Amino acid sequence: MVSQTLKYAYFPGCVAQGACRELHQSTQALSQALGIELIELKKAACCGSGTFKEDSQLLEDTVNARNIALAESLNLPLLTHCSTCQGVIGHVNERLKECQNSNPTYIDQVNGLLKKENCSPYQGSTEVQHLLYALVKDYGLAEITRRVTRKLTNLKCAAFYGCYLLRGQKTMLLDDPFQPEAMENVFRAVDATPIYYRGRTQCCGWPLASYATTESFKMAGMHIQEALANGADCLVTPCPLCHLNLDSRQPEVEKVIGQKLGLPVLHLPQLIALALGISPQELGLDRHIISTKPVLEKLGI
Template identity: 80%
Template sequence: MLKYAYYPGCVAQGACRELYLSTAALTEALGIELIELKKAACCGSGTYKEDSQLLEDTVNARNIALAESLKLPLLTHCSTCQGVIGHVDERLKEAKNNDPGYFETVNGFLKKEQCSPYQGSTEVKHLLWALVADYGLDTLAKKVKRKLSGLKCAAFYGCYLLRTQDKLPYDNRFQPESLENVFRTVGATPIYYQGRTQCCGWPLSSYATEQSFKMAGNHIKEAIEAGADCLVTPCPLCHLNLDSRQPEVEKVIEEKLGLPVLHLPQLVALSVGIEPEKLGLSRHVVSTQPVLKKLGIL
């Protein structure tokens, strides 16, 4: 049995509660055990380092140390959390060997707060990588009870999953195939389009809203024109910009879109026979009913 220290992140426990629900449902169905890190802090989504790199490193060293204390890998289901915490893990492992003074400074802050020290003894792994590299697509294929035949899925990877960490052992950061391979495994058809590895626009949304929505709109339009029935993303922040804000995006680009956006565990969970009501699919702003109708579930 696979077992992970589970870092759900902030967004999945708030605005994208359906991600939290579907991750729980999927991992239970697959026999993956999650030990939730209830004392973990927000990773900062890249904002802490704007004020202090030391702050970002210390906060996330503590998050990783919580997983290390359980002797488990830290599992995320958010590409932003993966990118931030994973990069901190890389940086501190490097510092342990080449900048011991900085390494001890970080651990000094943790000791002051009576936290376990960061050791650099575990791994930070996104749910996508866990499915592909640990669980295995051959094993996943044996769990499929409802082939998603005829469903055309367009991946939206998000920036942080592919480009934040220096090493990406599970995929090619420029020409990724992990999501598409998952789609094939569950019987869906991958749709390729230019924007699948680009930024969704979320980081711009607070100060350049129109530009952010134009970016999101262009990606959604490209996917629709390529024949997609839905977008599938491993990042809840991308989901917010592509799904929750899609009505606002439509107003900015002056076009109707209406493309459903699924979280990765929702899609996989449907294929292993979990019913839609357990996956929070009714929480989406853009209705997911066209996807369910295409699959013959409604």
């Protein structure tokens, strides 16, 4: 059992408060069910999803130093449920911690800009953690299994990690960036069946969508086709941007590849929360573009 209440500075990110509000909703429902306390960083800014550095590395570092400093002011680790936010903010945190020893002048520059906006300085005193790894490392899969009231028996789940979560940072202590198992171990913890396929660790195509839409949709279509070919009942992703390309745009993907797909795509906290007995309505499963009814029917919900 978890010996004490886990507490995090919660960075929901932009997409979970906009196009994927069901992710924010299900994360809150799951954390409440598990007894995890989330203190939302309401003053946090968009991480930039990797685009700020195209104009200025200093811009990306300063914006996200501010986000990290908000968590530091609470003396808590920063928790996100977005692979992209994890990759961007986590990498900024890595780089700035290195600069504290190798280039302290740069840290002074970043903190000087923060001071002009009356923001707390970056100290390098906390960590950036994705919900997936907080559940695996801090909470524990055995404890999740203990709390399961609705086993997801016979549900075949194909993970889609998102490239930022796996390879956005220099170091990844809890998983192999090319052969990860964290998601599949979560599936086993709730009695679901992991489905392995080539695309589970690759890019969903979202970064290409604004300037190479056809290629983006072909990438997404290829991954969905492979998951279906391997028997998946659903994709499960820890990244809302991946969710947008794989779920929200799946009808457009179907037109590009000339094939009907119809594969439901769940957010990671939705899947776990279902196993804890939380209702589909509380998890926003009716908000998806591709209907999640086949998943619920297979589970007898």
